[in-house]
Amino acid sequence: MRRSELLRAVDDEFGGRATALTHDLVLGALGRTALEALDAGVPPREIWLALCDETEVPAQRRYGVGQLEPRRR
Template identity: 55%
Template sequence: MKLSEFQRALVDEFGSQYGKSLASDLVLGELGGRTAFQAIEAGVPTREVWLALCREMGVPQSHWYGAGKPAPKR
């Protein structure tokens, strides 16, 4: 999962403002007590970060599709 795919999935699932807030403020124990953005910066694969965020937020598995979701065609 590319960073751009992570960012798109974040907005698709949580909305622009709330998604950014979650990724920058929510500390995820599964990621070593880091936020999503801190984990990505530390080298944790974005797919792992996305799935950890989904689990923490109780996102139904049917919505975890964001990992690897292709860019919309224009």
């Protein structure tokens, strides 16, 4: 997962709350917010999973999110 995929996944999952969650919610597993973790070099997938755990996102919505649809030729 890339940074852009993480941010897209957060936006898709949380909508209008995405900015507040990434800026303000301290993720227990990481001891910092999602944006602080990104800046510290924590892998985006690890941040996404920590955010999902913290906010109780169901397992079926955790994997494969944030990726763009493949281009059609």
